Amino acid sequence: MTMQMRFTFRSRPNLTCCPVKHQSGYGTVAEQPRCGDRDEAVVPRCEIRVVNGYDIIGDVHGCATKLAQLLGDLGYTPDDTGAYRHPERQAVFVGDLIDRGDEQLRVLDIAKRMVDNGTAQIVMGNHEFNAIAYHTEHPQRSGEYLRARCAKNQAQHQEFLDQVTGEQRERYIEWFKALPLWLDLGELRIVHACWHEESMRIVERELGSNRFKTTDHLVRASAKGQPLYEAVEVLLKGPEISLVDRGQPAYLDKDGNRRTQARLRWWKEGATTLRDLAEMGGTLTTEGGARYPELPDIQVPADERSFVYTDPVPVFYGHYWRMGTPEHLMDWTAHTACVDFSAVRGGTLTAYRWSPGESRIRRENYVPHTADVVAQNPSG
Numbered sequence: 001m002t003m004q005m006r007f008t009f010r011s012r013p014n015l016t017c018c019p020v021k022h023q024s025g026y027g028t029v030a031e032q033p034r035c036g037d038r039d040e041a042v043v044p045r046c047e048i049r050v051v052n053g054y055d056i057i058g059d060v061h062g063c064a065t066k067l068a069q070l071l072g073d074l075g076y077t078p079d080d081t082g083a084y085r086h087p088e089r090q091a092v093f094v095g096d097l098i099d100r101g102d103e104q105l106r107v108l109d110i111a112k113r114m115v116d117n118g119t120a121q122i123v124m125g126n127h128e129f130n131a132i133a134y135h136t137e138h139p140q141r142s143g144e145y146l147r148a149r150c151a152k153n154q155a156q157h158q159e160f161l162d163q164v165t166g167e168q169r170e171r172y173i174e175w176f177k178a179l180p181l182w183l184d185l186g187e188l189r190i191v192h193a194c195w196h197e198e199s200m201r202i203v204e205r206e207l208g209s210n211r212f213k214t215t216d217h218l219v220r221a222s223a224k225g226q227p228l229y230e231a232v233e234v235l236l237k238g239p240e241i242s243l244v245d246r247g248q249p250a251y252l253d254k255d256g257n258r259r260t261q262a263r264l265r266w267w268k269e270g271a272t273t274l275r276d277l278a279e280m281g282g283t284l285t286t287e288g289g290a291r292y293p294e295l296p297d298i299q300v301p302a303d304e305r306s307f308v309y310t311d312p313v314p315v316f317y318g319h320y321w322r323m324g325t326p327e328h329l330m331d332w333t334a335h336t337a338c339v340d341f342s343a344v345r346g347g348t349l350t351a352y353r354w355s356p357g358e359s360r361i362r363r364e365n366y367v368p369h370t371a372d373v374v375a376q377n378p379s380g
């Protein structure tokens with residue numbers, strides 16, 4: 001069941017009963033909650049609201065102070081329900097609200113309140129997906145969870161386990177399950193890691209929409225080798241490209257794990273060679289501890305390049321732990337923009353301010369969290 005609606009361009013305010021989520025261009029809007037889905041005690045019953053642009057916010061990872069300040073920088077203020085609200089714009093979270101940072105409960109409160117009140121939308125990140133799987137017991141295998149509770153997985157999730165407990169944990173895990181895996185807002189697109197039509201068609205075929213609805217969906221999305229698993233991996237973690245299949249050495253990642261595949265730069269339009277397509281951080285080493293050598297400029301066959309995004313519609317994503325300031329062809333291209341600038345690892349919580357009619361990414365539309373920028377450049 002796909003519940004998608006088409007809107008035509010509206011230049012007048014849109015009178016509705018609920019806080020409205022529509023978009024100002026041509027295109028589809030994903031399934032939205034209706035009045036009956038809400039706690040009516042805290043939602044104004046009727047209001048006039050027009051959405052005139054989106055502010056896409058990068059991975060927050062529990063940095064609530066930065067988030068509140070960034071929302072302030074963008075002109076959002078708490079309304080009488082406590083939800084941050086902009087008079088005419090809507091925020092969009094790219095997922096990964098949780099893990100690592102030390103204010104996760106407050107981040108969840110801010111984001112869910114905004115989504116419930118129609119002042120923000122959100123897509124699922126791999127950390128929300130992992131959290132769901134970590135907390136979902138396999139329906140046929142008692143005591144076994146969809147994400148193994150091994151030391152590595154527990155360590156990645158420990159701050160959440162410590163900070164979000166009891167009923168709050170249950171409530172937020174249930175909320176995560178309902179989050180869409182991508183948003184197609186017509187003139188712009190949002191996904192956590194990679195916009196890939198083929199993977200999205202698999203998800204729609206398997207789930208009937210862009211959301212999980214049953215435990216069976218989650219079971220199949222957690223089972224390696226299942227088409228649903230592979231599709232969700234691409235959308236939430238991004239595609240990879242094999243190095244060893246091309247005679248290149250394995251490398252050690254940040255946590256010391258041996259890796260034979262590199263992240264594939266699906267955003268890099270026109271990339272055709274291994275050197276261009278494989279994302280290798282400058283500090284990675286081979287298994288022997290030497291600095292990882294520069295990859296050769298060998299051509300990658302077209303079928304393996306099918307992840308590379310070539311549509312003319314801007315797509316916004318997070319996930320990739322970018323550092324520094326947004327750099328052309330690394331962090332953004334004409335039609336792709338990463339908004340994850342490593343807020344929880346000493347980077348900058350970052351938003352992209354998109355307005356109707358903008359069909360190309362502009363560097364100047366990035367809005368970094370001001371206090372981070374000041375902290376990183378104390379001399380001015």
Ligand SMILES: [Mn+2]
Nearest residue numbers: 059096319320
């Ligand atoms: Mn992330």
